[in-house]
Amino acid sequence: VEETYIMVKPDGVQRGLVGEIISRFEKKGFKLTGLKLFQCPKELAEEHYKDLKARPFFPKLINYITSGPVVCMAWEGVGVVASARKLIGSTDPLQAEPGTIRGDLAVQTGRNVVHGSDSPENGKREIALWFKEGEICQWTPALASWFRE
Ligand code: GTP
Ligand code: MG
Numbered sequence: 083v084e085e086t087y088i089m090v091k092p093d094g095v096q097r098g099l100v101g102e103i104i105s106r107f108e109k110k111g112f113k114l115t116g117l118k119l120f121q122c123p124k125e126l127a128e129e130h131y132k133d134l135k136a137r138p139f140f141p142k143l144i145n146y147i148t149s150g151p152v153v154c155m156a157w158e159g160v161g162v163v164a165s166a167r168k169l170i171g172s173t174d175p176l177q178a179e180p181g182t183i184r185g186d187l188a189v190q191t192g193r194n195v196v197h198g199s200d201s202p203e204n205g206k207r208e209i210a211l212w213f214k215e216g217e218i219c220q221w222t223p224a225l226a227s228w229f230r231e
């Protein structure tokens with residue numbers, strides 16, 4: 083099954099947007115399989131964003147992600163990776179469409195409130211990176227047949 087790693091970044095937690103952000107994925111019809119509030123250590127932030135290591139904003143990005151607790155989530159569903167990226171919107175919140183999380187709730191790339199995996203492979207990689215075994219919960223939503231025929 084396809085899985086994605088979604089994270090409310092420290093600005094989203096501080097601004098009280100956790101419920102709103104979780105709600106958008108719940109209402110869409112994806113299945114939550116992991117959820118925790120977590121203070122990210124620097125080493126984990128660097129590993130998560132290792133592909134951006136050479137970018138000039140990398141130190142600022144690591145400071146941002148470690149500046150307060152984040153909310154880590156694993157979501158599952160057919161097409162969840164690309165769909166979650168659409169729900170989140172463009173990296174730059176000023177370019178993000180209204181109706182998306184960033185388009186509705188943020189104004190700057192450096193404070194864009196939420197992360198979403200960019201491929202199914204990275205979804206698996208990031209869930210393994212942020213969650214321990216036993217923190218992921220498999221369950222059958224009672225309403226499943228009201229979301230998919
Ligand atoms: P994520 O879902 O967080 O991975 O965002 P993304 O996939 O839309 O963008 P990308 O992976 O390219 O960048 C990761 C994160 O680095 C962004 O979400 C921003 O928080 C941050 N970032 C990217 N570009 C810039 C930039 O030019 N300046 C600053 N300050 N931060 C940036
Ligand atoms: Mg990314």
